[in-house]
Amino acid sequence: MNRGKLVVLAVVGAALVAVVVWGLIRSTSSDDTLHVGVALPLTGDAAVYGQAIKDGIQLAAEQDAADGSARITLSYEDDQGVPRQAISAVRRLIDVEHAPIIIGGAMSSTAEPIIPVIDQAQVVLVSPTATKPELPGMSSFFFRLWPSDNYDGKMMAEAAYNGLGLRRVA
Numbered sequence: 001m002n003r004g005k006l007v008v009l010a011v012v013g014a015a016l017v018a019v020v021v022w023g024l025i026r027s028t029s030s031d032d033t034l035h036v037g038v039a040l041p042l043t044g045d046a047a048v049y050g051q052a053i054k055d056g057i058q059l060a061a062e063q064d065a066a067d068g069s070a071r072i073t074l075s076y077e078d079d080q081g082v083p084r085q086a087i088s089a090v091r092r093l094i095d096v097e098h099a100p101i102i103i104g105g106a107m108s109s110t111a112e113p114i115i116p117v118i119d120q121a122q123v124v125l126v127s128p129t130a131t132k133p134e135l136p137g138m139s140s141f142f143f144r145l146w147p148s149d150n151y152d153g154k155m156m157a158e159a160a161y162n163g164l165g166l167r168r169v170a
Helices: 003-026 047-067 083-095 107-123 149-163
Strands: 034-038 070-079 101-104 125-126 143-144
Touching: 034 047, 034 083, 047 070, 070 083, 083 101, 083 107, 101 107, 107 125, 107 143
Parallel strands: 034 070, 034 101, 101 125, 125 143
Antiparallel strands: none
């Protein structure tokens, strides 16, 4: 397994743990099972990322179940990495599955159009990898785990300049 995939799995696993803890604190269900909706690109051009994130979520849920720390049910929807599909997927997770928390918006192009949907429904959205700098300011229900493009770019430039001594790049 390559390093990038391991990083994604680790980030998603940590995210799921955080979401589960938050959800269990707020949970009002009588059986203390947390229902988490997941909207990811499971098919299409971005499926490789969606599948890696799904694997991380599944691993974290299985580990939580094995040690008895949380009972989680997961509902998956394929947003195909397409904004219109992402809106439909999130609406199904909210309206049909009644998920109080959604992991999704794997890309900025799918996270941005679903923010008004989760905002109106007052459902928490945790994006594992959306990077557009403006996203967090769009809703108090939106959280992301990956740094913004601005932060990423700054860190890479500093590493190239200071760490590698590069003065010109193309």
